[in-house]
Amino acid sequence: MTDRTTLLQEVAQALRDNGLASAVTALVGGGIALLASATRKAFTNDAMLARLDRELIAERNRVDRQRAEDRKGDADRLERIEADIRAMRDLMFEAFQRGRTD
Structure with a gap:
């Protein structure tokens, strides 16, 4: 057989050797150990x-910063496109005006 004994066998042996007081002490000790384990797991x-x-907050902050940078980049690009459109419109208007006066 094996040298290892189960908790139930140990309690039964303690009951035989030392009586009910020892068995109750072992049972209370086991209960306290179980509570300690559950408490540790909860913490x-x-x-x-x-x-x-904390990691989620950091990731949200990173994503918010990235979105702000992307929005700024999009706004800058849109501003350049609008400036190019105005410049092209002005150029076409000038060319049309010169063509009519010639």
């Missing part, structure tokens, strides 16, 4: 959620 999950929130 770990909270820390992970807080870290994910």
Whole structure:
């Protein structure tokens, strides 16, 4: 057989060796260990959620900055296009005026 024993076997052995008080102590100790494990896991999950929130805020800020830069670039490009259209319109108007006076 194996040298390893299960929790139930250990509790049964403690009950046989030391009576009910020892078994209750072992059961309470196991319960406290279980609560400690659950509490640690809960705090770990909270820390992970807080870290994910920080990362999400940083990513949103990065995307917002990128959008602002893209909007500025689009506005500059639109301004250049409009200036080119005005210049072309003025050039065509001048050419049309010269053509009529000749």
